[in-house]
Amino acid sequence: MSDSDTALSAHHFGITVSDLDAAVAFYRDVLGLEVLSEFEVSGEGFATGVGVEGASAAFAHLDADGARVELVSYDPEGADARGGAVNDVGATHLGLAVDDVEAFYESLPDDVETLSDGPQTTASGSTILFVRDPDGNLIEIIET
Known part of the structure; x- marks a missing residue:
């Protein structure tokens, strides 16, 4: 990919959470990340873009020394995949x-x-x- 219009660069690292307030408190207070912004997104374009019918979500962006961490809580909430092992295929x-x-x-x-x-x-x-x-x-x- 040599075309500068199609070259990729890092934008954020996303983590889906069940309780945005609790997650923000953990990432801010325990890990020391700075909260950059909090916002909500909904509408047909968003639902279609994420592939979840009727989806809306609340977001928080935090700064990890120049790397943006995005915490997102969806409505409707998806399946519970928490607690997996680091060696599970697909683990992040x-x-x-x-x-x-x-x-x-x-x-x-x-x-x-x-x-x-x-x-x-x-x-x-x-x-x-x-x-x-x-x-x-x-x-x-x-x-x-």
């Missing part, structure tokens, strides 16, 4: 970097679910910690 996760994963882990509220008992250092030398948001979506915290 959001990766966020910190200077000190151990300090981040120690700062987490007690009710935040993690996949391991604290940060782990991989064979490649990366220190990682996977956490789940209120809907069970996976977030990898990696030390840089």
